Amino acid sequence: MVSLGYQAALERLVPPLALRVVRVLDLHPRRHGRLNYGFDRIRLIAPVPAGSRIRGHFVLKEVVDRGPHEIMARTEVTVEIEGGGKPALVADWLGLTRFV
Numbered sequence: 001m002v003s004l005g006y007q008a009a010l011e012r013l014v015p016p017l018a019l020r021v022v023r024v025l026d027l028h029p030r031r032h033g034r035l036n037y038g039f040d041r042i043r044l045i046a047p048v049p050a051g052s053r054i055r056g057h058f059v060l061k062e063v064v065d066r067g068p069h070e071i072m073a074r075t076e077v078t079v080e081i082e083g084g085g086k087p088a089l090v091a092d093w094l095g096l097t098r099f100v
Contacts, residue, residue: 034095034096034097034098035095035096035097035098036093036094036095037072037094037095037096038093038094039077039091039092039093039094040074040091040092040093040094041090041091041092042089042090042091043089043090043091044088044089045086045087045088045089045090046081046084046085046086046087046088047088048079048081048088049081052081052082052084053081053082054079054080054081054082054088055079055080055082056077056078056079056080057076057077057078057080058075058076058077058093059075059076060073060074060075061074061075061076061092062074066096069098069099070096070097070098070099071096071097071099072094072095072096072097073094073095073096073097074092074093074094075092075093075094075095076090076091076092076093077089077090077091077092077093078090
């Protein structure tokens with residue numbers, strides 16, 4: 001098994017799953033921009049063997065009003081390995097959305 005560094009593991013696991021997230025705020029007619037604010041509480045729990053199938057679960061946990069034209073969304077991300085007993089990754093994903 002090849003051991004990936006922390007950053008490499010995130011780059012391989014999160015972006016493919018993030019592209020599949022339904023973005024409800026993108027449908028808002030006054031949405032001006034969205035910023036990936038990063039991750040909070042990232043835990044890499046189990047290694048993902050090469051060739052394994054993974055599945056991502058995304059749960060919107062909190063939306064905070066940051067002023068008249070901004071909101072911050074916190075989404076819980078869990079990456080599971082098919083047939084695995086525990087998740088590969090658990091994190092909170094932060095996103096900032098601005099409105100005009």
